Amino acid sequence: MSDRTIIDWPAWTASAPGRYVLDWEQAQLDSVVSNVFGYHALQLGLPQLDALRENRMPSRALVLDAASGASAPFTYPPRRRQGDVAGLPGLAGVDGRYAPAARTTLWCDLLDLPFEAQSVDLLVMPHTLEFTRDPHRLLREAERVLMPEGQLVILGFNSLSLWGARQSFGKMTGRPFVPAAQDLIAFNRIKDWLKLLGFELERGRFGCYRPPLARENWLTRFAFMEAAGDRWWPIFGAAYMVTAVKRVRGMRLVGAIKAKKPVLAPGLAPAATHKTPNPRI
Template sequence: MRSAFKTKPPRYPSNWDDFPAGEHIRHAVNTVCNDYAERIFGYHFAKLGSLSAEINLHSSPIRHHINHVPFNDLVSDKLNDDDGSGGFSNRNSASGTSLNEGTGEPKKSRGNTVVGQSHCLPFAENSIDGFLLANELDFAQDPHEILREVDRVITQNGYVIISGFNPLSLAGIAKFLPVKRGNILHDARFFTSYRIKDWLQLLGFEIVEQRQIMFSTLFFQQKWKGAVKLQDYLSSYLPWCSAVYVILAKKRVIPMTAIKPKRNLKPRFSAVGASVRTSTVNRTLR
């Protein structure tokens, strides 16, 4: 198995629009993550990466959400801002969100934004109750470092939601074909869900649930009307070939309780040798 560390960091997406079918992927991942977020309780929830920051968890019972984005994503938002505020006016307010055409759902949720790298989180140990990594590991130079930081910061019995691209799908095959070579999907790592779950279990996480979504190449926009029925059919009979998977894992901490050794009890009856037993039998016969 190849090492997860990559000498050259892959290109990092600034938003879901960098993918040809980015809006379809975002909507599918958002639906599953929103369902998972209903089970996570606590005080603080962190979204790692620019893709995670655009996932709106409106059903989450946790009020305080932190968007941890890289510096280049902050600079691109600043350059694309047209209101003359330099891209920082709506960073800490809900007014910075925009609605998607047709769905009416919030596209971005930029409240409480923190700028930094995912492999070096500026949070205290045991301080975050939930994490969302929306395809963050697929564009990471060293995903092990990110998961170790998550393990350091997450609370006991905290949850982590991870989505990723499946290499055993049509999208994984199209990655190695000369199709839209300039697309950022060709730079994605495409880790299998089994490998991600193995990393999580080594860090003491319990896999709670996994869902398979998006049965397409992801390199083209879906325009066929029967795509929804085909998605339902494949999800029922061929779930292993889905283009995207979403994993929900829970941190398990086993307390180290000292067990006191039992006291050595003295036996009530002492062992009797064979010579003693024969002498007592002879006495009774006499």
């Protein structure tokens, strides 16, 4: 592990705990994004994780900035003429060095995304909130660019876990355990922020219940804690994934409108009938 205040992602993902967490997150993302359909899908930050590899949208891109956890040595490529790339207009820079095959890397300020409002169907933020200076503003940008009924997927480290406790202690001593430029954000706080922005929480899942150990052999010894933690203390997993759907007030998806027959007013009937008795003959 590095002795710097902030650990860069490439160094951490090459370590045993880094591979352990990313393997769990990759498996969760593969099962979630495969069932999301549309046209535009974006991953904000963390090129070491291919969040969209199981998604089948025709336009998928990786969006990075200097603070998104991509890598400490990463620098912005030279600015190019703005234009349409991968169907999304107004990009500040385009580069293919860090994106997976058949994907594009877009360089811009994540707090000021250069995309039109309601233009993205799926937005994945793997640990992006932990590297931005203003997580509230980043979530507002996500809400702005997502289409109605668009999906937002957030991954992060759980502050209410053994990993979160070691991270807090490590930052005080100058030896953090996980790479995060800002404080870890609790799962409940993420839920509150999403509700305030009009998102509807679809699912939340915790994982990685082994203790925060740096050596792979020790992590292997505590493999039994995966099943036990998922059953007995699920909210104390080291990592979490949140999936939310953008809801627009007053909008409702309906099927084909069926023509209704006009209802005729019922005829008025007398309250009582009076019969004239037959005359006697």
